[in-house]
Amino acid sequence: METVIELKNIYKTYVMGSEDLTVLKGVDVTIHMNEYVAIMGPSGSGKSTLMNIIGCLDTPTSGDYILRGQNVSEMDDQELAEVRNKDIGFVFQTFNLLARIDALRNVELPLVYSGMGKEERLEKAENALINVGLEDRMTHKPNELSGGQRQRVAIARALVNNPAIILADEPTGNLDTRTGEEIMALFETLHENGNTIILVTHEEDIAKHAHRIIKIRDGEIESDMINPSKVKKTAVPVE
Amino acid sequence: MGYFENILLALNSLRTNKLRAILTLLGIVIGVFSIIAIMTLLNALQAGIDTGLSQLGSNTFQIQKFPAIQFGPGNSKLRNRPDITYDEGVRLKERATVYKYMSLEFYEFAKTFKYESESTNPNFTIGGVIPDFLPCNDFSIQEGRFFTETEVFSASPVCVIGLETVDKLFKNINPIGKQILLDGRQFTIIGIYASKGAGFGQTQDNYAFVPITRFLQAWGSREKSCNIAIQAPSKETYNECQENVISVFRVIRKVKPGEADNFEIYSNESLMGTVNSFTQYFKYGAGVISFISLLAAGVGIMNIMLVSVTERTKEIGIRKAIGAKNVVILRQFLIEAVTLCLIGGIIGIVLGIAVGNAVGIFLNSPVVIPYDWVLIGLVVCSAVGIGFGMYPAYKAAQLNPIDALRYE
Ligand SMILES: Nc1ncnc2c1ncn2[C@@H]1O[C@H](COP(=O)(O)OP(=O)(O)OP(=O)(O)O)[C@@H](O)[C@H]1O
Ligand SMILES: [Mg+2]
Numbered sequence: 001m002e003t004v005i006e007l008k009n010i011y012k013t014y015v016m017g018s019e020d021l022t023v024l025k026g027v028d029v030t031i032h033m034n035e036y037v038a039i040m041g042p043s044g045s046g047k048s049t050l051m052n053i054i055g056c057l058d059t060p061t062s063g064d065y066i067l068r069g070q071n072v073s074e075m076d077d078q079e080l081a082e083v084r085n086k087d088i089g090f091v092f093q094t095f096n097l098l099a100r101i102d103a104l105r106n107v108e109l110p111l112v113y114s115g116m117g118k119e120e121r122l123e124k125a126e127n128a129l130i131n132v133g134l135e136d137r138m139t140h141k142p143n144e145l146s147g148g149q150r151q152r153v154a155i156a157r158a159l160v161n162n163p164a165i166i167l168a169d170e171p172t173g174n175l176d177t178r179t180g181e182e183i184m185a186l187f188e189t190l191h192e193n194g195n196t197i198i199l200v201t202h203e204e205d206i207a208k209h210a211h212r213i214i215k216i217r218d219g220e221i222e223s224d225m226i227n228p229s230k231v232k233k234t235a236v237p238v239e
Numbered sequence: 240m241g242y243f244e245n246i247l248l249a250l251n252s253l254r255t256n257k258l259r260a261i262l263t264l265l266g267i268v269i270g271v272f273s274i275i276a277i278m279t280l281l282n283a284l285q286a287g288i289d290t291g292l293s294q295l296g297s298n299t300f301q302i303q304k305f306p307a308i309q310f311g312p313g314n315s316k317l318r319n320r321p322d323i324t325y326d327e328g329v330r331l332k333e334r335a336t337v338y339k340y341m342s343l344e345f346y347e348f349a350k351t352f353k354y355e356s357e358s359t360n361p362n363f364t365i366g367g368v369i370p371d372f373l374p375c376n377d378f379s380i381q382e383g384r385f386f387t388e389t390e391v392f393s394a395s396p397v398c399v400i401g402l403e404t405v406d407k408l409f410k411n412i413n414p415i416g417k418q419i420l421l422d423g424r425q426f427t428i429i430g431i432y433a434s435k436g437a438g439f440g441q442t443q444d445n446y447a448f449v450p451i452t453r454f455l456q457a458w459g460s461r462e463k464s465c466n467i468a469i470q471a472p473s474k475e476t477y478n479e480c481q482e483n484v485i486s487v488f489r490v491i492r493k494v495k496p497g498e499a500d501n502f503e504i505y506s507n508e509s510l511m512g513t514v515n516s517f518t519q520y521f522k523y524g525a526g527v528i529s530f531i532s533l534l535a536a537g538v539g540i541m542n543i544m545l546v547s548v549t550e551r552t553k554e555i556g557i558r559k560a561i562g563a564k565n566v567v568i569l570r571q572f573l574i575e576a577v578t579l580c581l582i583g584g585i586i587g588i589v590l591g592i593a594v595g596n597a598v599g600i601f602l603n604s605p606v607v608i609p610y611d612w613v614l615i616g617l618v619v620c621s622a623v624g625i626g627f628g629m630y631p632a633y634k635a636a637q638l639n640p641i642d643a644l645r646y647e
Pocket of ligand 2: 047048169
């Protein structure tokens with residue numbers, strides 16, 4: 001099975017005045033095509049830091065990150081922007097939608113940055129919103145939407161460019177259980193359609209949707225195992 | 240992302256901060272306004288002066304006691320110049336050899352003309368002249384005739400009036416042959432001169448011309464200096480004519496060799512030169528004002544853009560997170576800065592042209608649009624936008640996506 005993400009001995013250190021704070025201490029992870037991975041761990045253990053590195057929003061202090069055979073550490077700003085635009089769809093806990101433009105424009109934005117023509121762009125953005133069940137909320141601005149609807153807009157935005165990898169950092173953290181389950185069902189569909197999904201969560205209920213669970217503690221991988229309840233569906237070898 | 244969308248984006252972000260945008264615009268507006276208003280006015284005056292001057296006869300120059308325009312306090316030498324007398328004029332006319340026409344003129348300003356019960360405002364002018372006045376000053380007769388040398392010799396009480404006088408005193412009456420009171424003295428109207436239109440801020444249609452001899456009898460020559468207009472035989476002989484007249488007049492005025500002339504020669508060209516050097520001061524003044532206010536405005540723009548970048552750090556983070564390249568962010572903020580400057584610039588240009596022309600019209604100058612300065616104004620505004628917007632835009636573009644996203 002094709003390797004999509006390969007993290008080798010990743011360190012992340014923040015310089016805080018005179019003290020150095022090492023948040024990731026030699027993380028090694030390999031993720032294959034169409035895996036569905038949940039990253040769990042206590043607060044402050046470095047989950048978000050790791051996700052941001054995987055999502056090319058942040059760079060590791062040392063270590064190698066190979067994304068689909070390309071060494072990310074060697075990419076310049078422009079290439080990183082392209083990766084964020086085309087290869088990765090990032091879903092944030094706090095949605096991170098642009099407040100001043102409506103749902104459709106928000107979803108359209110990644111396509112604007114990839115240089116797609118106006119008509120094609122709008123069609124794709126509309127389809128993405130339809131797929132997350134928001135066909136009747138396209139012209140609403142973020143503050144005219146519920147939390148769950150906002151998260152769906154954010155998911156539509158993450159999906160609109162057909163990225164192979166979906167990253168979600170506590171996508172249901174700000175949602176009630178029922179809405180959370182709806183969002184998780186969306187991820188389920190995406191996984192069935194062949195996407196690689198990595199999500200960070202605190203909740204066992206959410207993590208149980210994943211096929212593989214990586215637990216982090218104090219910047220180190222504590223455990224990395226197949227989700228027993230899903231084991232029948234996939235047979236992913238884990239090193 | 241297209242420029243059009245960037246401009247919409249910029250307008251949108253300006254709209255959300257109207258007051259701030261307006262205050263920032265003010266600097267640009269004032270800077271552009273001052274230069275455009277002054278340039279418009281100067282161009283309007285220039286156009287007025289040009290038409291005014293071309294109304295003088297061609298190949299004509301004048302001799303007067305004082306320069307046409309003086310700067311600062313005149314020096315005592317200038318002030319002590321003796322008046323040019325009628326006699327000196329007559330002698331110059333006799334002795335000078337190279338000229339075609341020579342006009343001798345005295346003027347009485349701010350006089351009232353009366354006909355029966357009608358009277359004009361007290362801002363009309365009486366000119367005592369000789370027949371050569373017509374060609375030298377490019378005047379022509381519309382009705383009746385001008386007076387002759389004989390009438391000058393006999394100091395006849397006849398006059399030639401202009402259309403404004405006709406308008407004021409002779410509605411529906413033929414003025415030829417009528418008796419008119421010029422400043423209380425009776426004259427017979429023998430002709431009407433054609434309109435010269437308005438030259439440089441004042442009409443020339445409110446004059447009455449009488450024989451110079453009669454003029455001197457009626458109003459005297461005290462405190463008056465004769466104005467002499469000379470037309471050269473041709474363009475080729477213009478310089479020769481001027482030299483001849485100057486040398487003869489120096490002898491008549493008893494100027495010793497080596498001494499400076501105690502009279503002033505001026506021509507269309509020298510008048511233009513004086514006017515130009517005069518307007519130059521205004522141009523420099525306006526230039527300095529604009530430069531300072533544009534500089535201040537530029538700093539204002541930079542400040543507002545820095546604030547804007549800080550305020551929108553999160554937005555920049557989001558845009559970068561979903562794939563906006565640095566250059567796209569840079570362009571977005573640059574276009575915003577330039578849009579801001581251009582809006583200010585356009586307002587300044589419109590106001591400047593309006594006010595400049597309003598003042599120009601008040602001074603009877605034609606309406607002009609200084610296209611070159613409009614263009615310069617727009618270019619400078621864009622340059623200010625780019626120059627002062629570059630640093631904030633660069634700062635925005637260089638933000639690390641995750642730091643920008645985390646910004647609260
Ligand atoms: N920019 C930064 N500068 C300094 N320290 C930071 C910075 N960002 C994160 N940290 C530290 O790194 C550690 C890990 O942070 P991270 O956000 O990855 O935790 P997390 O596992 O996502 O926690 P949570 O579950 O609460 O979201 C924390 O102790 C945090 O204080
Ligand atoms: Mg986190």
